Amino acid sequence: xxxxxxxxxDVGKVRVGVAVCDxxxxxxxxxxxxxxxxxxxxxxxxxxxEYEAVxxxxxxxxSLRGDDTASTADARLLAAELAxxxxxxxxxxxxxxxxxxxxxxxxxxxxSAKGSRAVIDQVAAVIILQNALDAERSSGRPPGxxxxxNQGRPTA
Numbered sequence: 576x577x578x579x580x581x582x583x584x585d586v587g588k589v590r591v592g593v594a595v596c597d598x599x600x601x602x603x604x605x606x607x608x609x610x611x612x613x614x615x616x617x618x619x620x621x622x623x624x625e626y627e628a629v630x631x632x633x634x635x636x637x638s639l640r641g642d643d644t645a646s647t648a649d650a651r652l653l654a655a656e657l658a659x660x661x662x663x664x665x666x667x668x669x670x671x672x673x674x675x676x677x678x679x680x681x682x683x684x685x686x687s688a689k690g691s692r693a694v695i696d697q698v699a700a701v702i703i704l705q706n707a708l709d710a711e712r713s714s715g716r717p718p719g720x721x722x723x724x725n726q727g728r729p730t731a
Contacts, residue, residue, distance in 0.1 A: 576600055576712050579629030582622060583704025585670065585696050586633060586650040591615055592696025594704045595626050600711070603704035605697035616656045623663055630663050632719065634670030634703040651722075658722040668707045668719035670699070 578598055585592035591609040596602060606626075609618050623631060633654040636646040651667070658665040707718040 576715075577629075577717065580626050581630045581632055581704060581708070582606075582619070582626060582628045583700040583707070584619060584631060584633045584653070585699040585703055586636075586646070586653050587611065587696055588646070588649065590693065590696045591619070591653075592698070592700035593619065593622055594697060594700035595622075595628070596704055596708055600708045603701045603708065605694070605701050608693045608696045616653065616660070619657060620660060620662055628663055631657055631665045632704050632707045633657070633665060633667050633722075634699070635667040635719070637669055637671055639671060654722045658724045661724040665722040665724075666707070666717060666719040667722060668703060668710075670703045670706075 576599075578600065580598055581596050581600065583594040583596070583603055585594075589611050591611055593606045593609065594603045595606050596604070606622060607618075609615055619631070622628075631654075633650060635654075636644050636650055638644050654665050654667050710718040
């Protein structure tokens with residue numbers, strides 16, 4: 576397992592959830608919900624710097640069959656924009672059902688969906704990052720696919 580803080584990112588059309596893990600890569604915790612817009616990548620870069628992150632892990636929204644969804648291109652674009660800045664490596668990981676899992680966890684804790692909109696994105700980012708950490712710990716390999724900084728396209 577590689578060491579170093581990683582930032583998890585859940586990309587949505589309206590909001591972007593952000594989570595961070597400890598230096599040992601054991602536990603992901605929520606950080607912020609950003610409003611989607613022009614400064615979103617700038618805000619993520621500021622968080623990468625603030626937490627001295629060594630990597631960004633961006634969720635890749637795929638259908639249950641593994642096909643692209645309406646949100647897939649949007650997440651890839653944000654990941655490519657981050658990778659183009661070449662501040663830290665950017666990896667994309669399968670995030671199927673992360674938002675559903677986040678909604679379920681919040682509902683089970685007694686929070687209403689309406690009152691949890693801002694938090695749901697953070698919880699989804701935690702789930703994305705924690706799944707990536709767990710996958711790396713069990714396989715011994717970095718999770719997901721690396722987004723090449725020069726091309727802005729994910730590669731295996």
